[in-house]
Amino acid sequence: MTDARIRPMRAEDVVEVERLSSEAFYEVDKRLARRDGPDPEPRSAERGAQWVTRTQHYLSTDPGGCWVAEVDADLVGFATSFTRELMWVLASYAVRPGLQGHGIGRALLAAAMQHGRGCLRGMLSASADPRAVRRYRSAGFSLHPQMHLSGTLDRSAIPVVEKVREGSAGDFELMDSIDRRLRGAAHGPDHAWLLSEFRLVVSDTSTGSGYAFHASDGTPVLLAATNRRTATRLLWECLAATSGQAFVPHITAANEWAVDVGLAARLDLAQGGFLALRSMRPPAPYLHHGSLL
Ligand SMILES: CC(C)(COP(=O)(O)OP(=O)(O)OC[C@H]1O[C@@H](n2cnc3c(N)ncnc32)[C@H](O)[C@@H]1OP(=O)(O)O)[C@@H](O)C(=O)NCCC(=O)NCCS
Numbered sequence: 394m395t396d397a398r399i400r401p402m403r404a405e406d407v408v409e410v411e412r413l414s415s416e417a418f419y420e421v422d423k424r425l426a427r428r429d430g431p432d433p434e435p436r437s438a439e440r441g442a443q444w445v446t447r448t449q450h451y452l453s454t455d456p457g458g459c460w461v462a463e464v465d466a467d468l469v470g471f472a473t474s475f476t477r478e479l480m481w482v483l484a485s486y487a488v489r490p491g492l493q494g495h496g497i498g499r500a501l502l503a504a505a506m507q508h509g510r511g512c513l514r515g516m517l518s519a520s521a522d523p524r525a526v527r528r529y530r531s532a533g534f535s536l537h538p539q540m541h542l543s544g545t546l547d548r549s550a551i552p553v554v555e556k557v558r559e560g561s562a563g564d565f566e567l568m569d570s571i572d573r574r575l576r577g578a579a580h581g582p583d584h585a586w587l588l589s590e591f592r593l594v595v596s597d598t599s600t601g602s603g604y605a606f607h608a609s610d611g612t613p614v615l616l617a618a619t620n621r622r623t624a625t626r627l628l629w630e631c632l633a634a635t636s637g638q639a640f641v642p643h644i645t646a647a648n649e650w651a652v653d654v655g656l657a658a659r660l661d662l663a664q665g666g667f668l669a670l671r672s673m674r675p676p677a678p679y680l681h682h683g684s685l686l
Contacts, residue, residue: 395464399504402459402471407448410461410471411441417487420524422623427614438565444575447684449585451475451484458508462488462497463575470497472505480578481509485685486524486525498528514577515671516686520642526667534669542641542655542662546632550658554661557630560593560604567597568604571617583685587615594630598625603627603678616680624678628654643668647677655659
């Protein structure tokens with residue numbers, strides 16, 4: 394293994410960690426891009442800034458879950474993770490291109506997993522990088538393929554969406570109870586971070602409850618509901634905010650209701666990456682967040 398020092402991440406590392414992650418993920422996207430697919434693009438400044446605030450959020454709630462690797466005082470890798478109730482989540486993880494495949498990732502993942510040693514369950518969303526997939530399977534995670542929907546939305550397919558309202562911090566208790574039922578752990582402080590960045594919509598009727606956060610372009614970033622009918626309603630509400638191209642990421646085979654909404658909206662289905670889970674089944678009806686899961 395390359396001689397790397399693993400140490401706790403500090404607040405002053407976060408901007409450099411973001412640059413490293415942007416470089417590492419862009420390199421993977423280029424390496425794995427389909428010849429007939431669109432050219433991968435580097436992370437935008439806006440998404441980079443959001444990445445920084447999210448990582449500051451993990452560092453503030455779970456300083457013991459966030460680690461960096463250094464070689465000769467140069468930052469060469471990192472892993473950010475946190476625990477929510479009895480769930481351990483790996484939020485993000487990368488090693489500088491050129492230094493990958495020499496054991497630095499293994500040491501970083503071991504440090505992050507140590508933070509979750511008291512947890513029953515684990516979740517992470519894996520890239521399709523074969524090195525990452527290899528690490529996660531050898532760490533005992535089950536790998537569930539992820540699908541995504543994309544394309545130009547057929548707006549004439551959008552139904553009239555009823556029983557959905559704007560959400561607020563006053564809904565967090567309800568949302569935490571939905572999370573516990575679906576994935577065995579509340580999101581707790583993550584809901585406040587999500588609300589600072591995204592629109593929250595809630596459906597709460599006598600037959601079912603659910604919520605969704607979506608980006609300004611309509612992309613659902615986290616959706617959870619107690620039944621498929623409520624989840625379907627919430628996904629349509631997200632898609633109605635789409636103006637140009639629609640995108641629905643992070644769909645597992647357990648969530649065919651989301652595939653059905655996308656196909657009804659004339660979107661294209663494709664696959665990439667894995668939902669990696671330990672001691673749990675893929676949550677449903679649920680569209681996980683890529684790093685808050
Ligand atoms: C995933 C990542 C963090 C792992 O770090 P790393 O330092 O490369 O990891 P390690 O060297 O400890 O382990 C890599 C494993 O893949 C193997 N490997 C190396 N090169 C490989 C290749 N080209 N194809 C497949 N496997 C490969 C290694 O032998 C090792 O497996 P082993 O320990 O069973 O022998 C790093 O590769 C990376 O940054 N990838 C790009 C970003 C990414 O996808 N991050 C994960 C997000 S979910």
